[in-house]
Amino acid sequence: MKALTWHGKGDIRCESVPDPKIEDDRDAIIKVTACAICGSDVHIFNGLIPAMERGDVLGHETMGEVVEVGKGTTKLTVGDRVVVPFTIGCGECFFCRRGFYSGCERSNPNREKAAKLWGNSPSGLFGYSHLLGGYSGGQAEYLRVPYADVGPIKVPDELADEQVLFLSDIFPTGYMAAEFCNIQPGDTIAIWGCGPVGQMAIRSAFLLGAERVIAVDTVPERMRLAESAGAMTLDYMQEGIYERIMEITRGRGADACIDAVGTEADSRASLDSFVDRVKVATFMGTDRPHVLRQAIHCCRNFGTVSIVGVYGGYLDKIPMGSAINRGLTFRMAQTPVQRYLPSLLERIRNGEIDPSFIITHRGRLDDGPTLYKTFGDKKDGCVKVVLRP
Template identity: 75%
Template sequence: MKAITWHGKMDMRCESVPDPKIEQPRDCIIRVTSCAICGSDLHLMDGIMPTMKSGDVVGHETMGEVVEVGPECRNLKVGDRVVVPFTISCGECFFCTRGYYSGCERSNPNFEMAREMWGNSPAALFGYSHMLGGIPGGQAEYLRVPYADVGPIKVPSHITDEQALFLSDIFPTGYMAADFCDIKGGETIAIWGCGPVGQFAIRSAILLGAERVIAIDDVPERLEMAKQAGAETLNFREEDIYDAIMQRTHGRGADACIDAVGTEPSPTSSLMAAVDRVKVATFMGTDQPHVLRQAIHCCRNFGTVSIVGVYGGFLDKVPLGSAINRGITFKMAQTPVQRYMPLLLERIERGEIDPSFVITHRGSLEDAPGLYNTFRDKKDGCIKVILRP
């Protein structure tokens, strides 16, 4: 079959790889009908995520048609149309039974590698390094889904691929970011990053009852999409974000701040951001927490900072003193997608949101290497890419 494979920094290829096979009784195989390039995939392309190996199949936003099921996967049958969550979860361990599927204790066969870096292992992920399982990803013609009796959700025939696909990752992640803000109604929510996850966080915060959403980015197309959703927008190249948020909140700060950027913020004129980039380039640091610092400072006393942007290692000069003295609550997670999928599918079916709004570019697997570059460089107004194998 054809698949997108990683061969080192800035080297993504479409090439032939072996077809997947049933390996465990709870597996299924799907024929991929739609998949997507995620912002997290750019971390692989940029060589940031360790333990990748040449030839690894990438991709973790996938849906398709079931073509084979293992003998213990009794809830699915051949012909079912499903979306696959990017988190691989057993459904039976301490964390899964409590709804924390992304903390699954059983799904990562390489859990010791993750423990060495993080102190313990989260769930395995599709197509996202050997530290997180080494499970081939879904930017391919076919995908093996472990624990398929727990993960995939069936999609009704009247919901299109483009409406359903993002249940695999970015819609639940953006929704979780807003859910973490404990919105009761009337709040001001500030969101850093108007990429795909940020766009879903904006719409989710509004769905949950936020009175004002302030969206921060520097890409005109992203800011325009945020504005169309009802957000106020700030361009960090044109305004001092701290001053602007304080002015708009009468000096109090936002009720909650969402970091939907993570470790690779856009270059800014900030001295601290420049220092971050130098430290990473000289191997004196692993992540660039400029956005997180700003979110902490812009959050009101006893507010919440919600973190869904990807960080991989250790952060430098995070203002913990500010957070402690002002009673800031931090909420963060790799998204337990299975927890949110049924709820969000219902919202799609009720017409409350059409997730296809975020798509700007479409292509085939053969187009994917070029579209990776387009997405990374934000060319041609690119916000989200879907692929049709």
């Protein structure tokens, strides 16, 4: 089959790889009908994610048709149309039973490697390094889905692929980011990053009752898309973000702040963001947490900082003194997607949101290498890429 594979920093290829096979009774094989390039994939493209191996199949936003099931898979049958969560959960362990599927204790076969870095292991993820299981991803013609009776959700025929595809990651992630904020009537929510997850967080914040959303970015197309949802936008290259948020909130700060950027904050944003980039380039640091620092300072006393941007290692110069002395709450996670699927699918069916608004570029797998670069460089108005094998 054809698949998009990683061969080093900036080197994504569309090539032939072996077809997946049933390896466990709880497996299913799906024929991919649509998949997407995620901002998290760009971290891999830019060489920032450890434990990648040449030839690894990428992708964790995937849906398709079930073409084969293991004899222990009880909830899926051949022909079912499904969306596949990017987090892999067994459904039976301590965390899965409590709905924390992204903390699954069984789905990462390389959990000891992850524990050496993070103290313990999260769940396995599709297409996201051997630190998180080494699972082949879904930017391919076919995908093997472990624990298939737990993860995939069947989708109704009346909804198009592009309406439901983002249930695999960015819609639940953006929604979780907003849910973490414990939004109350009258609240102002500040969101850093108007990429795909940020866009979903903006709309989710309004769905959950926010009165005002402030969205921070500098890419014109992304800021216009945020404004179309009702957000007020601030361009961090044109104005001081801390000063403007304090002005807008009359000196109090935002009720909650969402970091939807993560490890690749723009090094042009400030002196500290430039220093972060130098540290990473010279192996003196692992991440560029400028946005997180700013979100902490912009949050009101006893407010919430919600973190869904990806960080990988040890973050420098985080103002914990500010957080402790002002009573901030931090909420963060890889999204336990399965927890959110039924309710978010219902919101789509009810017409409360159509996630396909985010799509700006479409292509085939063969177009993938070029579109990775277009998306990563934020060129040609690219906000979200969908591929159809």
